[in-house]
Amino acid sequence: MRTMTISGNIGKDPTTRQVGSSQVADFTVAVRQNRPDRNGDYGVDWVRCSVFGKRADTIMKYFHKGDNVAVSGQWSVNQWTNQQGEPQFAVELNVNDFDLPQRPRQQRSSNQNNQSESGDPFANSGDPIDISDDSLPF
DSSP states (O other), rough: OEEEEEEEEEESOOOOEETTEEEEEEEEEEEEEEEEEEEEEEEEEEEEEETTTEEEEHHHHHHHHHHHEEEEEEEEEEEOOOTTSEEEEEEEEEEEEEEOOOOOOHHHHHHHHHHHHOTTTTTTTTTTOOOOOOGGGO
């Protein structure tokens, strides 16, 4: 199986479509190239991503233009010829797994206040824990 994991920024808000009885969410991720070109500029590769089923609902709810995301799945390369007769290529990723984008710090802190009132000790499990050296048993 050909799998890859990428990290980058979402190019525009995801869109949704229906394929048979399944919902599909489509979005693109801009991935910065590792090496600069001759001018010192880093290029960007665009990867088309598709997510099927219930995960598509999650993508539509939490992924937005500009968010930094990490996605992984099975990849393929589509090739076609444009109107000028030039070959074109697009990397497409059928996403199996993804990390939700980090929310802005102010949004996290307002959610922390609401969750800490619920008494859930793991409500803030995705955020750093403030522990002083004096509270450690070793």
